[in-house]
Amino acid sequence: MLTMPQTATAATEQAPPAAAPAPAYRTVGDYRAANPIITARNVNVFYGEKQAIQDVSLDIGNNEVIALIGPSGCGKSTFLRCLNRMNDTIESARVSGEIKLYDEDIYAKQMDVVMLRARVGMVFQKPNPFPKSIYDNVAYGPRIHGLARDRAELDEIVQKSLERAGLWSEVKDRLEEPGTGLSGGQQQRLCIARTIAVSPEVILMDEPCSALDPIATARIEDLIDELKQNYAIVIVTHSMQQAARVSQRTAYFHLGRLIEVGATDEIFTNPRHKLTEDYITGRFG
Amino acid sequence: MNGGDTPNGPPQPTRARVAEGLARRYRRERRFRLLGLAALLFGLGFLAVFFVTLIANGHTAFVQTRILLDIELDAERIDPDGRREPIALETANYQQLIRDALHRRFPDVTERRDVRELYALISPAADLEIRRLVLDDPAVIGQTRSFWLLADDDVDMLVKGRIDRDAPEAGRRLSDRQIRWVDTLAADGRVELKLNRYFFTSGDSRDPELAGIWSATVGSFFMLLVTLLLSFPLGVATAVYLEEFAPRNRWTDLIEVNINNLAAVPSIVFGLLGLALFINIFGLPRSAPLVGGLVLTLMTLPVIIIASRAALKAVPPSIREAALGVGASKMQVVLHHVLPLALPGMLTGTIIGMARALGESAPLLMIGMVAFIVDVPESPLDPSSALPVQIFLWADSPERAFVERTSAAILVLLAFLVLMNGAAILLRRRFERRW
Numbered sequence: 001m002l003t004m005p006q007t008a009t010a011a012t013e014q015a016p017p018a019a020a021p022a023p024a025y026r027t028v029g030d031y032r033a034a035n036p037i038i039t040a041r042n043v044n045v046f047y048g049e050k051q052a053i054q055d056v057s058l059d060i061g062n063n064e065v066i067a068l069i070g071p072s073g074c075g076k077s078t079f080l081r082c083l084n085r086m087n088d089t090i091e092s093a094r095v096s097g098e099i100k101l102y103d104e105d106i107y108a109k110q111m112d113v114v115m116l117r118a119r120v121g122m123v124f125q126k127p128n129p130f131p132k133s134i135y136d137n138v139a140y141g142p143r144i145h146g147l148a149r150d151r152a153e154l155d156e157i158v159q160k161s162l163e164r165a166g167l168w169s170e171v172k173d174r175l176e177e178p179g180t181g182l183s184g185g186q187q188q189r190l191c192i193a194r195t196i197a198v199s200p201e202v203i204l205m206d207e208p209c210s211a212l213d214p215i216a217t218a219r220i221e222d223l224i225d226e227l228k229q230n231y232a233i234v235i236v237t238h239s240m241q242q243a244a245r246v247s248q249r250t251a252y253f254h255l256g257r258l259i260e261v262g263a264t265d266e267i268f269t270n271p272r273h274k275l276t277e278d279y280i281t282g283r284f285g
Numbered sequence: 286m287n288g289g290d291t292p293n294g295p296p297q298p299t300r301a302r303v304a305e306g307l308a309r310r311y312r313r314e315r316r317f318r319l320l321g322l323a324a325l326l327f328g329l330g331f332l333a334v335f336f337v338t339l340i341a342n343g344h345t346a347f348v349q350t351r352i353l354l355d356i357e358l359d360a361e362r363i364d365p366d367g368r369r370e371p372i373a374l375e376t377a378n379y380q381q382l383i384r385d386a387l388h389r390r391f392p393d394v395t396e397r398r399d400v401r402e403l404y405a406l407i408s409p410a411a412d413l414e415i416r417r418l419v420l421d422d423p424a425v426i427g428q429t430r431s432f433w434l435l436a437d438d439d440v441d442m443l444v445k446g447r448i449d450r451d452a453p454e455a456g457r458r459l460s461d462r463q464i465r466w467v468d469t470l471a472a473d474g475r476v477e478l479k480l481n482r483y484f485f486t487s488g489d490s491r492d493p494e495l496a497g498i499w500s501a502t503v504g505s506f507f508m509l510l511v512t513l514l515l516s517f518p519l520g521v522a523t524a525v526y527l528e529e530f531a532p533r534n535r536w537t538d539l540i541e542v543n544i545n546n547l548a549a550v551p552s553i554v555f556g557l558l559g560l561a562l563f564i565n566i567f568g569l570p571r572s573a574p575l576v577g578g579l580v581l582t583l584m585t586l587p588v589i590i591i592a593s594r595a596a597l598k599a600v601p602p603s604i605r606e607a608a609l610g611v612g613a614s615k616m617q618v619v620l621h622h623v624l625p626l627a628l629p630g631m632l633t634g635t636i637i638g639m640a641r642a643l644g645e646s647a648p649l650l651m652i653g654m655v656a657f658i659v660d661v662p663e664s665p666l667d668p669s670s671a672l673p674v675q676i677f678l679w680a681d682s683p684e685r686a687f688v689e690r691t692s693a694a695i696l697v698l699l700a701f702l703v704l705m706n707g708a709a710i711l712l713r714r715r716f717e718r719r720w
Contacts, residue, residue, distance in 0.1 A: 086609065091533060118612035128603035130622060140621075141611035191607070198611055 025055070028273045029262040033061030033249070037202055037232045038083060038120075043097035045078050045087065052078045056097075056258045058251055060202060065224060065233045067243035067264065070253035071284065076236045079253070080204050083234065084120035085113050101201075118145055121200035125207040127187035129179035129194070134171050137179040137190055138162060141198035157197055165193035166223050185216025192223065196231070203227065205235040209242065221246050240280055244268050252276045339699075343692030346484060349494055350441040351433035352407065353475040354386040356415060360427045369423045379412035379419075383434065391466060402463055408435040408494045433479060438493040438686035440467055444476060447685060458685070484693065488659040489670065489678065493686035496679070498694050500661040504574050504654070504669030505643060511578025511665055512585055512642050517635050519582075520589030524631070527590075528597040529619050548587035555584045556648025564652060571653035572668035580652060581642040588641065592634020596627040629716035636709040640702050646673035672698045 038060040045052045053075035060066055060083070068076040078087070085106060087093040099106050106116055118141070129137050138158045141147075148154035158175075162168040167189045171182070179190050188208055195203055205224070209217040224233060224246045237243050243250050243264065250267040252260045252275070260267065260276045271277040278284060360367065362385075363377040387403050388394070394403050411434040419425060439458040442448045444467070454461050470476050488500030531537045559580035563569045569576050600623050608618040649655065649671050655678065662669035670678070672694065679691040 084610070086606065089605075089609065114612050114614050116612075117610060121612075122606075122610035124603060124606060124610065126603055128601075128607040130604065130607060131626065140608075140613075144611075144613055144617055144621075194607075194611060 025257055025259075027057065027258045028260040028276075029267075031058045031251075031258065031261045033059035033064065035062040036060060037062050038099065038101055040079075040082070040099045041097060043079065043082060043095065043099060045075070045082060045096075046092075046094045047090065048092040051256060053253075053256045053258075056253075058258060058261060060232050060234055061249070062232055063228055063230075064249060065228045065235060065247045066249045066251060067247035068234065068236045068251050068253060069238075069240060069243050069279070070259075071279065072238075073255075074253040075256040076251075076253045077206055079258075080206055080234060080236050083202070083204055084117050084122055086117075086122065088113060118198050119200055120202045120204060121195035121198060122204045123188070123191050123195055123206070123208045126211050127184055127191055129182070129187050129190050131178060131180050133176045134162075134179045134182070134190060135175040138193050138197045141194060145198055147198065161193040161197040162190075164196055164227070165189045166219060167193055183216070185212050185219060188212060188216070188220060189223065192220075192227075196227070200231065202232045202234065205233065207236050207238060210238060217242070240268070252279065254279070339692050339696055342689055343694075343696050345445045345447075346689040346693035347481055348478040349481040349483070350436040350444040351477055351479045352436050352440070352470055353477070354383065354390065354407075354432055354434050355429055356382050356386050356432050357389075357429045358382065358415075358419065358426050359385070363419065363426055369426075371420070374420055374423060375416070377416070377419075379415045380409075382415060383407055383412060390470075399462065402460055403466065405437055406440050406463060406466060408437050408492060410492060410495050411435040433477065435494055436476070438684060439463075441494060442685050443467060444471075444478065445689075447689075484690065488661055489657055489675065490659060493682075493684045493690060496687070496690060498672065498675060498697060500658050501670040501672045501675035501694075502697075503661050504577075504658070505671045507574035507662060507665040507669065508577040508581060508671060509639055509643060511575055512581040513635070513639060515578070515582040516585045516589050516638065520586050520635070521593050521631055523586075524590050524593030524597060525619060525624065528594050529623065530615070544587050544590055548591060551647075552584050552645050553647040553651060555580050556651030558583065559648060560651045570666055570668070572656045572658070572670075573666050574654075574662060574669050574671075575665040576652050577649050577654050577669075577671060578665065580648045581645060584645065584648065585638040585642050588638040589631070589635050592638070593627070593631040596630025596634065597623060599630060600626045629712055633709045633713050636705050636712070640705040640709075643701060643705070644673055644698065646671070646677055649674050650677075672701075 036059040040059070041057045043056045044054055056075070056079055058066075058079075068080060070076050081087045082095055082099060083106075087095060095107060101116070101119065104111060130140065132140075135158055138161050139154055142154060142157050148157055159168060159172075162171065167186060170186060171177075171190075179187065182190060188211075192203075192208075209220050212220065221242065224235065227233060228248075235243075235246065247264045250262065250264045251258055252267065252271075252273070254275050260271065260273045262272075267276065268280055271280060359382065362381055363379075364370075364373050366373060384404055387407070391403060394400055414435070415432060418430070436444070439448070440463075443450075443459055443464065448457055448459060450464060459467075467476060483495050484497045486499050487495060487497035490496040527537065527540070559576060563576045563579050564571055569579075604622050604626065605618055608622050613621065654669065654671055654674055656668055656670065657678070658668055658670045660667070676691055676694045676698065679687045679694065
């Protein structure tokens with residue numbers, strides 16, 4: 001019980017030097033991936049005067065699930081939202097450093113945000129289906145991007161996406177009913193179907209199971225396991241068990257810094273950094 | 286029940302003290318509730334007095350006195366040439382036919398002054414209905430027909446019991462003789478209260494028995510139409526821009542403060558602005574619903590903008606994020622998701638703004654809509670009155686019969702307001718969404 005306040009005060013004392021521009025730390029472990037889709041180098045994010053993340057470098061590999069873990073406010077969600085520029089919606093947010101999708105700089109002027117978000121999809125913490133029919137929820141992305149030439153093709157995309165999200169058998173007879181009428185777990189799978197309907201290259205998931213019960217969570221985790229064959233998945237989670245179950249690599253964030261990256265088995269069995277060890281053994285967080 | 290006896294409970298002093306205060310707390314709560322209830326009853330009481338007075342004063346305006354007379358449609362009087370030309374039929378002296386009928390009914394009235402009093406029983410406009418019948422069907426000339434003729438407003442007031450028969454003769458609008466004649470006619474079953482068609486179908490008139498709210502209603506309708514067509518799109522567009530697209534900086538802050546201030550500006554100031562701008566500079570016609578609508582637009586815009594922004598703010602950010610997340614552009618997020626969800630709230634705000642505009646009279650006085658308008662306006666450019674202004678004008682008229690018409694017009698205006706606010710509530714109930 002006593003370690004927590006101590007860490008907290010240590011953190012506030014560390015904060016002023018952390019705002020300095022020079023790289024003040026080194027990430028433990030290899031942040032590179034063998035076959036990267038996204039490469040982030042020395043990313044800093046500021047909300048106004050406050051620095052949210054500092055000098056984070058991390059690769060997202062193809063066909064892998066990478067879990068971002070860490071205590072609340074450590075910057076893992078902020079980093080996730082940099083990858084499809086969702087931070088643009090926050091006016092005070094400022095991003096520096098370099099993030100590349102293959103070899104395109106996603107913060108470059110010529111990068112189109114709409115195009116980027118079609119390629120890097122996102123699933124949110126709280127299931128957020130549109131207050132429209134189940135069909136229209138899934139069909140929305142393909143429609144605005146003009147992915148289907150006719151109704152038949154659109155039907156096929158919707159069916160395939162719902163099948164992949166493991167929802168088809170449950171909703172195939174009531175596609176015209178509102179998506180908001182589904183249960184929480186079904187809604188989240190609907191949101192995943194909506195995301196994969198535009199065939200993105202990367203799927204970002206921001207604590208996708210935090211609002212769900214254990215059974216619904218298990219279904220989503222199975223789904224993530226299947227999806228990784230076709231997509232790169234970045235998942236932010238507060239549950240270390242979940243990170244251990246679904247991910248191949250794990251990145252541990254602490255107070256805006258990327259402390260340690262490594263293969264998930266290694267991080268959980270043999271953490272190299274003291275902070276990582278303290279967190280995964282449950283001493284704080 | 287002594288708290289100190291239970292071994293596991295908190296020490297006795299705490300319990301005793303809490304118990305002591307408990308009764309006081311509950312008493313206080315009861316007092317507070319009673320106070321609220323009293324305030325509510327007080328307000329409702331005033332509302333009840335208001336409505337009872339209005340209905341008591343106004344309900345009689347929906348009927349009016351008519352007197353049954355046998356009119357001889359004398360061919361000699363109407364169309365001496367016998368050629369049945371429309372112009373002759375139109376200009377014939379139908380008033381004389383009524384006078385003849387009155388003479389036949391009361392043959393002993395011969396003195397000039399008495400005759401004039403006798404004639405005064407019937408409305409000076411009563412001949413219009415006879416003329417209409419003759420024009421529609423000239424074949425009736427030569428026959429004798431019974432007509433329920435419009436009574437003069439003073440007779441109407443007497444029949445409705447609004448003239449005190451015991452007052453000295455000099456203090457009433459009707460003489461003893463006139464009252465006697467009306468009583469004689471009534472004893473014959475020739476005086477009756479019938480539906481007051483004029484009240485709903487005609488414009489203003491100096492004769493209360495002919496005065497109606499139709500032209501004011503049409504004027505109000507045109508005005509609200511102009512206001513709605515201008516203020517809804519403008520208000521929604523402004524709200525969407527400010528809420529969804531505009532950067533947050535000193536300029537938008539300034540604009541926001543100004544919009545909030547404009548909503549609180551007294552309406553007569555907008556009337557002056559309208560007079561200076563629309564009539565003096567742009568040269569738009571005076572007393573026109575178009576100008577009234579423009580002025581009311583200025584007045585309603587801030588209300589609609591504020592309501593629309595509140596409705597936009599109420600759309601949860603998760604919906605925006607969801608749409609952005611699948612790659613919708615800003616415009617698509619707004620058009621496909623935010624606007625449809627905010628629309629019921631915007632419409633509710635608009636209807637409430639419209640209801641306020643409908644009841645507004647002060648700015649209309651400034652732009653000349655206070656004129657005496659008999660004709661029903663046919664377009665937003667015709668001179669016209671508005672319902673609240675009509676009420677103002679009638680409240681100012683000396684005739685006793687305008688009192689009930691004022692109340693009745695207020696009732697009609699209130700009915701429109703209740704209808705509009707009811708629609709707003711219905712809309713909100715119907716489309717209210719939960720996330």
